[in-house]
Amino acid sequence: MTIGRDDVLRVAELAELDVPARDVDGLVAQIGRIVDYVAQLNDVPASETAEPFQAGPDEVRLREDTPGSVPLAHGIERFAPEFRDGLFLVPRLGAMEGE
């Protein structure tokens, strides 16, 4: 499997991650090396119908589905980049810029 610049840029877009142009060639080489390495899994005979691995207990205990507040030592506004009147503030969505 060969990874190219387009693959890296496409995945970066999916991951919502800016990749500086100077880093792209290095990432192409590194991710290509990793993907080639993990491709050896294709050599393992494994049933395609095998159940995915389930970590942890067989039966997960669920909490009561009742709303409640978790006691916090301080409010969200202390660590949110921009917060006002109970709301996180963000820039406009690109799709709404013409409105």
Added chain:
Amino acid sequence: MTAGTDTAALAGRLRAADERGLNATLSWSEGTLEAEAARIDALRASGAALPLDGMPVALKDNIVTTDAPTTCASRILEGYRSPYDATVVTRLRDAGALIAAKANLDEFAMGSSTEHSAFGRVQHPTHPDRVPGGSSGGSAALVAAGVVPAALGSETGGSVRQPASFCGIVGVKPTYGRVSRYGLVAFGSSLDCVSVFGRTVEDAARVLSVIAAPDPLDATTVEAPPLAPEPVPGTLSGLRIGLPAEYFPADLDAGVKAGVDQAAAALRALGAELVPVSLPHTAFAVPTYYVLAPAEAASNLARYDGVRYGVRRVGPAGNLPALYRATRGEGFGPEVRRRILVGTYVLSAGYYDAYYQKAQQVRNLIAADFTRAFAPGGVDLLLTPTTPSPAFRAGEKTDDPVAMYLADIFVCAVSLAGLPAMSIPAGLSEGLPVGAQLIAPAFGEARMLAVAGAVEAALGPAREVR
């Protein structure tokens, strides 16, 4: 002696470690130590049972606390202060432990050398040009340097056992579900375990006993009987210990092999029977891990978007997508960025079945290998090397991610299977510590710790094994 008088000496050790350039701490203060000591003194006055009375414990800085920043060694969380304490922190404090410091780590626990911290690499405690292992390298270095007797780290794929081996201390990973992850910053949710470092098996066992319990705030914790440390047995007669052939390749470092041979000889002398076993899918553990862990990381780290936590950057377009991309692009370091990209790739349309689904199937095969080994008539424990070599030189593997990943070749499979395991010191190779790994069936920590205690007592102080 009160906790208050202990804090002066502890502060001196922390300061000395910082001044010598160990770079193992990310935050601590004399004020916080004094507050901790006052809290412990109040507990003592109340007559509460304190199994860790006054014991200083460092925390890997991906375990949240309200009284100190939690950075995960990442610029993206710089200055973040959690509004709640992790369950393990509450349990340590209720048991009388003194939270000493937040320890440096590979960013978001992604790494095997603690060279991938946004706040600089951690030095090996005795060989400054070498790495302490990772990702819990700061916690390991603080214990190995004698600053604290115990520390918490976290394991996703060996991040406590591997640095314990490199630094010559004890590192214990519990069964998945034994210890609450409430307040452990998520990396790979099907793998993450809060884990323990100790100078001795007893110190590690005491700390693990305190934090191991079900937690209503973590649905993956299991209703298991409390973990009660067992006395170190005088004989191991009747115990069967497996030596998996796949963990002793021909190119295994001679010093590491000599150390594990020494541990095996000690077990045999104590009466244990050592038997050869096979775990045939071992070679696929690292590639399986490096599909699944990045996939889970790509999902878990999607929450760092510049809206709710930490730093914010807005790209030239000035809109919301530009905020996401700039914040994440500038906030994450190279290793985290690389793993998010790999994880997104293996989860993307057209590649999901070939990589992620296949890795899940191979993970089942790896877990089944252990199930067969521990089945009735099989073995009680497994003995292996913890790492393929002693601590490597700083910078030696940073340009080749796959070479770095292979440092975890003997610790990954256990994480994928969700089993308990631990690394114990097994001597020195040209002055560098080497470790032996004991692996137990699920919830077999008590016997594993008791056997480790017997080996520790038999081996005595670390000495050259080559």
